[in-house]
Amino acid sequence: TARPAPLAPILSIASHTINRRTVDDLAPVVRMTEPMSGATLASDWFIVRGVAQDLGGSVPSRVQVGINRPGRAITWVDAVPVDAGFATWEARFFELARPQGYELRVQAEDWAGNRSAISTPITVTLTE
16 A cells, blocks of 8 residues: 655755857758769659758748759749748659759748758759
């Protein structure tokens, strides 16, 4: 049977400090999760998916995916959030020339106007 334990005061001198940022000056972090770099796809379309997070107290407000053929200008396309705050996102590309290689980059911005660095390009090859 259980017996009540005597009440004893618990004394603790430890203190905890919660550091809360008052200004969001950190850029969001964003990355592509698919397709993988070096992927070869037998189609004229593909979907780019990824994740984003802001560590500065805000949330990402925009994710853009850049696509270009090597040596050509980049075209930036707004990604669509799959989950709130662009936790996961996707961008769809259709009617692309093939056979052709493409470079993909990604960049995010938060509500405070902080922008992430443009990612290192990954390459995707479309075949007939």
